Amino acid sequence: MAAPLRKVALVGGSGHLGPYILKALQADSAFDVTVVSRQSSTANFPPNTNVVKVSDVYTKDKILDVFKGHNAVVLSLNFAAEFQHHNMLVDASVEAGVKRLIPFIWGGRIDLLEAQKFFPIAASKASLLDYVRSKVGSAPGWANGLFHDLSFANLRRRPDRTVYISSFETSMNEILAAYKSATGVSGWKVAHDSVDQGIKITQETNKTSQEFMDKMRAIGLLGLLVGVKKGLGGDFAAEGLSDIELLELPRSDVTETITQLLKG
Ligand SMILES: NC(=O)c1ccc[n+]([C@@H]2O[C@H](COP(=O)([O-])OP(=O)(O)OC[C@H]3O[C@@H](n4cnc5c(N)ncnc54)[C@H](OP(=O)(O)O)[C@@H]3O)[C@@H](O)[C@H]2O)c1
Known part of the structure; x- marks a missing residue:
């Protein structure tokens, strides 16, 4: 059995997606989370969150220092920043001996050439994943399609591949x-x-x-x-890819999600 991933470093624990990841990790006592946040950041985190401040340009020495002793790293930076710092963050994870890296996918079937042709972001994200693959031999990640509600869930069941999450399929x-x-x-x-x-x-x-x-x-x-x-490839369920059952996640529907969104 794989060793438990107790210590998790989350780079980008604020913003749109980060708070959901942080909340899910903090809700599970199996995890001990460190949030990596920029020196200039005005983000607020829940009380008792272990926050390490790093330079706004994410210097590798400091990041390496922070990652050491962590079993997993989750990357959820701002879209522009992720491209700027991605390779260094992957290198630092490998050098620090991190066992599990969850890189920047947070989207759809970026592996499909057809999707890359239509959507430039898919091609750019695929190149990030290629870099991970070149360094660690596989490319685990989370393909959640569009964040209709920015939902996020359980990181503990972790197959060594991309996991596909879809709360509903829609048009x-x-x-x-x-x-x-x-x-x-x-x-x-x-x-x-x-x-x-x-x-x-x-x-x-x-x-x-x-x-x-x-x-x-x-x-x-x-x-x-x-x-x-x-x-x-947007319909993970139709392609038999959905990991919703594996992850024991609830299904939802588009009306319920949009109603909740509009309520704030
Ligand atoms: N599938 C979808 O529908 C969808 C939609 C949106 C985003 N995404 C993906 O989800 C991931 C996270 O995106 P997000 O929208 O949550 O990111 P975001 O809110 O723009 O930024 C996340 C965090 O990145 C840090 N950061 C580092 N450099 C920054 C800079 N120059 N400007 C602003 N923030 C910076 C900040 O954390 P600190 O302040 O704590 O340093 C910020 O809170 C990305 O991989 C993105 O591509 C997917």
């Missing part, structure tokens, strides 16, 4: 219906287009727009469209 029409029902707002102007046409338009906006926010909106919408396009 753009279902998402729209769920928003309508949750907001109770009527008078929506709805224009129907095919998913393929939507992908074409958002790819074009992403390529040609000079405005940063327009590009970001296009990338966000592209991620949503790629997630629901058939053949791009």
